[in-house]
Amino acid sequence: MTRPYRIAAGAGFADDRIEPAVEIAEAGAADVLVFECLAERTVAREVIARREDPTKGFNPLLRDRMRAVLPACARGGIRIVSNMGGANPVAAARATVEEAAAHGLTDLRCVAVTGDEVTNLVRARPDLILTESGDPVEAILPDLVSANAYLGTESVLMGLETGADVVLTGRVADPSLFLAPAMHHYGWAEGDLPRIAAGTLMGHLMECGNQLTGGCFADPTRPEKQVPDMANIGFPIAEIGPDGALTLTKLPGTGGRLDRMTATEQLLYEMHDPAAYITPDCVLDVTGVAFHDDGDDRVRVTGAAAEPRPDSLKVLCAYADGYIGEGQVGYAGVGAVERAELAAKVVQDRLKRRGFTYDEMRVDLIGCTSLHGPGAGPSDPYEVRLRIAARTQIRAAAQAVGFEVRAMHVNGPTGGGGGSKPEVREVMAVQSVFLPRDLVTPQVTVLGVQG
Amino acid sequence: MTRVHDLGHARAGDKGNISNISVTAYDAAAWDRLRRDLTAERVAAIFAAIGAGPVTRYELPRLHALNFVIQNALGGGVSRSLSIDPHGKSLSTLMLTIELPEETP
Incomplete structure (x- = not known):
C-alpha cells in the first residue's frame, strides 16, 4: 500500500x-x-x-x-x-x-x-449590499482601499x-x-x-x-x-x-x-x-x-x-475609517483605582476643552475592567493601568488622546507613572459583499525556470 | 459553586464583529450539566457586561461540545475595535468564569 x-x-x-x-x-x-x-x-x-x-x-x-x-x-x-x-x-x-x-x-x-483583487469589479457595482451594515457598498467607495475575493x-x-x-x-x-x-x-x-x-x-x-x-x-x-x-x-x-x-x-x-x-x-x-x-x-x-x-x-x-x-464568493472590502489614538499611564497602592478614574475624567475634560470630539471613546482600567468589562473581577486591585483609546476622523484629535494621557505624569493625580508614548494608527475597517463566482478569474504567472 | 471552568474547556474565534466560543465537556457527566445549564440566556447575561449579544447556541453531542455565536462582541470588529483585545481571544476565559446553578439533590 x-x-x-x-x-x-x-x-x-x-x-x-x-x-x-x-x-x-x-x-x-x-x-x-x-x-x-x-x-x-x-x-x-x-x-x-x-x-x-x-x-x-x-x-x-x-x-x-x-x-x-x-x-x-x-x-x-x-x-x-x-x-x-x-x-x-x-x-x-x-x-x-x-x-x-x-x-x-x-x-x-x-x-x-x-x-x-476585484476592487474594480466592486467599484463598478455600487448597489452591492454590505453584509455587516446592510448599506450599499457605494457608502464606502470613496474610502475603499481594496476588495479581495476569497x-x-x-x-x-x-x-x-x-x-x-x-x-x-x-x-x-x-x-x-x-x-x-x-x-x-x-x-x-x-x-x-x-x-x-x-x-x-x-x-x-x-x-x-x-x-x-x-x-x-x-x-x-x-x-x-x-x-x-x-x-x-x-x-x-x-x-x-x-x-x-x-x-x-x-x-x-x-x-x-x-x-x-x-x-x-x-x-x-x-x-x-x-x-x-x-x-x-x-x-x-x-x-x-x-x-x-x-x-x-x-x-x-x-x-x-x-x-x-x-455560487458566489465572499469579498472583503477594506476601507479607511479614520484614526485611533491611545495612551496609558499606571497607578498603584492605596486608592489606585480612584486616582486612575480621576485621571480619566481630567483627560476627557481637557480633550473637550480643546474642542475635540470622537466617534467612540473607551476608558479601560487594565487589571480591572479592560478585557471582560466591569463586574467580572475584584474592583480594588493593588495596581491598575489607565488606558484611553478613541476613534475619530481627525488625526489631530487622535494624537491628542495619547498626549493628554501622558501629561498625567505631571498634570494629573498623585503617583501616576509609566506613561506610554502616544500612539496613533489609521483604521482599516473591513466589511464584506458577495460576487457571482463566474465574474472572478484566477490567473497564474510563472517565475524562475520555465517549461 | 460550580463554574464552567470546572466542567470543560473553551476557545474563542473571531469573524468581523462576532465572537464564537466553544465549550467542550471533560466527561459525560459534565456534558449533561453544561448542556442543561449553560444556556444561551445565561451566556448572554454575562456577555452583556461587554455590550455583546444576542447569543445563539449550537450543540455537538458527538463531541460533548457547545458552540456559542455572540454578536457585537468585538467592539465593531478587529480593525475598528478600541479594545485592548480586538480579537476577543480572552473571551474564552470569560465563558469559563460563568457560575452554574447548584444541582438539587
Whole structure:
C-alpha cells in the first residue's frame, strides 16, 4: 500500500514562528508545506505597502521563511503553498526566486496566483449590499482601499498544475490552501463531495498551525489542560489517503500535544453554524465529526460531510475609517483605582476643552475592567493601568488622546507613572459583499525556470 | 459553586464583529450539566457586561461540545475595535468564569 499524502502546516498566522516548519522540512516529514498568513485586514495593509513601493505588498517575513525552508524543501522535493503573496503575489514570487538563487537553487520554479483583487469589479457595482451594515457598498467607495475575493481551490490548482515548486497566492480561503494539494495529488474532482468534505475539514483544522497541537490551550490550573514542552511545540501534519481518510499527527520529539481535546477546540474555532461552514469549495457539516485518539499524538478524523459549493464568493472590502489614538499611564497602592478614574475624567475634560470630539471613546482600567468589562473581577486591585483609546476622523484629535494621557505624569493625580508614548494608527475597517463566482478569474504567472 | 471552568474547556474565534466560543465537556457527566445549564440566556447575561449579544447556541453531542455565536462582541470588529483585545481571544476565559446553578439533590 502506498503511504498517504502528507500536508503540513508551516505557519498559522502572518507573524508565526519559523523553526517548526524548518524541522518538518529537514525531517522530510511532509510532501507539501502550507503557510497560511493572511488575516481579515492583512491584504489592505499590503495594498498600502505596494502603493508606496511596487516591489512590496507581500508578507514581510516571506524572505526569512523562504531562506529557512527552501534548501531542505529542495532536497526533499517538498512543495510549498502559501498566501504570503498578500497584495502582490508576483513580487512575492520574484523575491522567492531571488532567495532560492542566493542559496544556489537556480532551478526553482515559483508561480504567482492572482485574480483575487476585484476592487474594480466592486467599484463598478455600487448597489452591492454590505453584509455587516446592510448599506450599499457605494457608502464606502470613496474610502475603499481594496476588495479581495476569497478564491477557492481552483486558483491553487492552476498554480500546482504548472509543476511549480512554490505556489504563492493572495486571498484564498484558508482551507482551500490545504485541500488543493490533495485534490491535485489524487485527481479529486470539484464535485466529489465526500473527499472535498474530508479535505476541507483537514484544511480547517490545520490552518492555524499549532492551535491544533497545543497552542492556545494550556491552563496550568487544570490537570486535563497540561501541555508538555510548550517551548518546542511542533506544527501539525495531516496524512490524507486517496479516499479522504484523514489522520492528524506531528513530528516525533516535538513539544505540544495532539489529541481529541486539542482537535475539538480547533474544529470549532471561527465556526458559526457547525452544520453549514461555508467555503468556496463546499458547505461543510461537522456535526458528525468524531476524533479517535490513536495515542502518540495521532488522531484519526471521521464524519465530515458537505453540500455543493456556493455560487458566489465572499469579498472583503477594506476601507479607511479614520484614526485611533491611545495612551496609558499606571497607578498603584492605596486608592489606585480612584486616582486612575480621576485621571480619566481630567483627560476627557481637557480633550473637550480643546474642542475635540470622537466617534467612540473607551476608558479601560487594565487589571480591572479592560478585557471582560466591569463586574467580572475584584474592583480594588493593588495596581491598575489607565488606558484611553478613541476613534475619530481627525488625526489631530487622535494624537491628542495619547498626549493628554501622558501629561498625567505631571498634570494629573498623585503617583501616576509609566506613561506610554502616544500612539496613533489609521483604521482599516473591513466589511464584506458577495460576487457571482463566474465574474472572478484566477490567473497564474510563472517565475524562475520555465517549461 | 460550580463554574464552567470546572466542567470543560473553551476557545474563542473571531469573524468581523462576532465572537464564537466553544465549550467542550471533560466527561459525560459534565456534558449533561453544561448542556442543561449553560444556556444561551445565561451566556448572554454575562456577555452583556461587554455590550455583546444576542447569543445563539449550537450543540455537538458527538463531541460533548457547545458552540456559542455572540454578536457585537468585538467592539465593531478587529480593525475598528478600541479594545485592548480586538480579537476577543480572552473571551474564552470569560465563558469559563460563568457560575452554574447548584444541582438539587
